[in-house]
Amino acid sequence: MSRMPAPPRRDWGTPLLVLALVALVVASFATLRLDVAAFFTPEAVDTTLEFLAGFAPPEMATPFLLKTLNAAVETLSMSALGTLLAVIAGLVLALPAAGRWGAAPRGAVRLVLNVLRSIPELVWAAILLVAAGLGPFAGTLALAAHTAGVLGRLFADALENAAPLPEATLRTNGAGALAAFFYATLPQTLPQMLSYTLYRWENNIRAAAVLGVVGAGGLGQMLKYHLSLFQMPSAATVVIAMLLLVALVDAVSFALRRALTR
Template identity: 70%
Template structure:
């Protein structure tokens, strides 16, 4: 029995690896990283003193009821924003995947680049001016940014799908739209669902942060209590954020595992 072949690194791969190592080294050399001050006794003392202000978390029933309402608002923002973004991403992925010609592909991909290059906080600051304070602007901000991300991922999945099944149906007289839904879409649907669930996980974190600019939810509560130095109330909000993220991560993991069976 022949021994397994040893992996071979191509010259381009080796050059890329060396460039990445050089970039990391240059980053350490150029940034003013004060490691000696970070690991001092004074830094440890002030950090511990700051963290002690968060204990014990606020557990008053009325306050926990407010947290539950804000957590539900944050969850709704992330779910609705992700759902809108998934629908918009599928629509934009069709021309971005090259199904309507090269010009449509380039134009749509430029739009997707703009949508995902602008962070959610910036989109929220822009949309809150038009929509006003509250969860509506935050939901739109999540939807716009996520549509750019999912549109690009969906377009790549469509381009990487095998064209043979759809071509076979079209040769036999099936209309292009019907051939797409019966041949190409089933190939990429698991990827589309996986990408959508992953972005939902990210958006639950982003929705919690968008409240800082007035988009509602747990983030708005956190900003309010931190600005008043009410650390115990802020600790309860942070714990609620952690539990909500863990819950969404667990649900997303179970759904992805169920789809891959």
């Protein structure tokens, strides 16, 4: 007579993790003084409506629209070039971070990636503005530094999760390490890497607009200038340009991701 199989051991890891997250959320609400009712007082509503009314109508003069278009192109260029530099740096750092060169380089490079992505873009921009001066160059480098840390970590995880058998098979049959990587491992991870890159490009459009506030050029610098002078119609036009630019990049990114997943 065969024995009944032993019941599987209960895994308490997931319930404990969910419980810890719930406790963290509850503690956050308990420690923060969130006066939500203050947003709905008559004084707050009147002040908000009065402030928003100052943005209408937006500035639609042709010279200003051309200036806004140039700033939008500058913001788009900052995000695209910053993302491209980050992809190159992320790929270079992802190889040792995935453990392909040993355990010691893996830990050291992952520490570098942690530092790069832990420092926000605004802090990178403030540091690089001192070295490079005002303008889009510092903003582009700030986007590249932070995004390289993010993409390097994501690329490294994708490489580690790739199936090792195809590359091992090519190596067994005499292929070199570089050829086996390009023909076996990289094709597995390339769609995922491209998806990560497109997503980070979307984020960098928004970040590039914010970086202009600290003097890194583009739409953000225009927005800061006109808000500081209380030129609300001009600021409204800049905000609309930001929204249109983000919507355009989101649509392009969505179309590219759909094409990659077919």
